Amino acid sequence: MEQHYWVAWSQIKGVGPSRLKKIWHCFGSMERAWQASGQELGAVDGLGDKLIRLILAGRSPLDPERIYHEHLEKNLQFWTPADPEYPKLLLEIPSPPPLLYYQGQVKLLENQGQIPAIAMVGTRHPSEHGKRWTARISQALAQVGFSIVSGMAQGVDGVAHSACLKTGGRTIAVLGTGIDQIYPASHRNLYNEILAQGLILSEYPAGTRPDRSHFPARNRIIAGLTRATLVMEAPSRSGSLITAHYAMDFNREVYALPNSPEQQAATGCLDLIRRGAGMILGETQLIEELGGLPQLDAASPQLSLSFPEPTVEPTPQPSTDFRQISPELLPLWQAIAPEPTAFDLIVVQSGMGADQVSATLLQWELEGFITQLPGMRYRRL
Structure with missing residues (x-):
């Protein structure tokens, strides 16, 4: 219902x-x-x-x-945030799509965040340098098990999807149209390949035609689905920088491919690096760094806002005796994963007020139960 x-x-x-x-x-x-x-x-x-x-x-x-x-x-396949299949990482962002339409091959472990996904975005008019490195990085990530997420646009997006598919990898396309619309039309074969081997997503119902206003909003979904966004090549006014800024707002990692300042197509990437984005210096280096990204706790429950009575699962005891925690605070304790968990997500999963959560987290941090990480994220010790 x-x-x-x-x-x-x-x-x-x-x-x-x-x-x-x-x-x-x-x-x-x-x-x-x-x-x-x-x-x-x-x-x-x-x-x-x-x-x-x-x-x-x-x-x-x-x-x-x-x-x-x-x-x-007209819309048989879609998820809402209340559905257990809804992509878990999207629930962390401030504006998760209320209806997320899908078509293709669904992997529930991917939706639960247990299969890592990386966004690859960039200009619609990449240089040979940008195309070559996009293909190299996409294939390398796919071969070690990352899903590649992009927007099926011309240029970097198309290269990222295609390279991933060629190596037998998993790719997700997030559209700014309905999932039944192929845009650009030249990507018809790519669209069909993604349906057979990956997944197509959109927040727009079937029949929605391309509209310029849809694509910036679409970019928040690309960033929200993934733990890291790679900007492979982008001039200073590229729409792919919107995806990078969303990723930063969501406390996700951002990497950019460097190139000469003389290359106009690289100016956006260089500015991201100047602002603190990681540099892509090679496949091995990147995979090592991405391997250190926090993953969602496989045992953490799907977000549910019907607030059922909590079931206390056994948890490893930290060095401090967490049994000192009073029973009414157990839902809050369960909401904090061993991996970094966003403050907003803790508030939602615990069912407690933000002020009470904040005060309790501070107390627990002083007592050695948890630690705070950058971006208002917390994890158990």
Whole structure:
């Protein structure tokens, strides 16, 4: 039933992915939120009186069950954030797509973050240097088990997908159109190869044609699906830099391929390096560094905002006796993985208020239970 209400909420104008996530967080269920009064909606951060009136007026004539079944006529395959198959890394970002359409070969371990995925992006007009290094890096990463994520655009995107497929690797294309649209048309063969060997994703329903405004928004999904973004070649005004900036905002790693400052196609990469992005100096060096990236804890539960009663799983005892933790704080303890976990994700999984979480984390850090890492991430000791 939750899917019915996610589809219905997606029809309300003025309520985008960021606001929908806040609504979900506040009510724990989109069905419950649909039935909420205007006063109850006022508890959602960022919903002012004007928008609440628009929501109440917009949902009044809508029947969620009818809308859902009409939606299924053209969109059979999609996930919502409440579905266990929804890509786990996307739940960490501020604006996860409320409806994520898919087509191709689904790997649930990949969705759970247990198969590492790396984004490769860049200019639509790469130099021979950019093409050569994109192919080399894509093939090298695919051969050691990384999934390659890109946007199926001309240039670097297409080279990254194709090189990955040639070596028998796994690739994911995130489109700025509906998943049934092939754009650019010259990538028809590539599109079909990805369907057979990888996955095609989009937040736009079937039939959505190319629109310039869709592609910058699409880039947040590319960055959100992956633990690191590689910018292979980009001039200073390249759209691929948007992906890199999203990755930085999401506390993900960013790497850039250097080239001579005389090469206009490299100026965006050089600026990223100046701002602190890692340099791609070769396949071996890059794979070693990517191997050190934090992976999601395979045992951590799928994010659920229905807040069921927590099941206490046995956890390794740290040097400090964590049994001192009071029973009411056990959900918070379980929300912190042995690998770095984002603060926002801890708040959601624990079901506790941000202020209480922050104060408790500080106390636990002083007591030696956990440690804080850059980017407001925490892990158990």
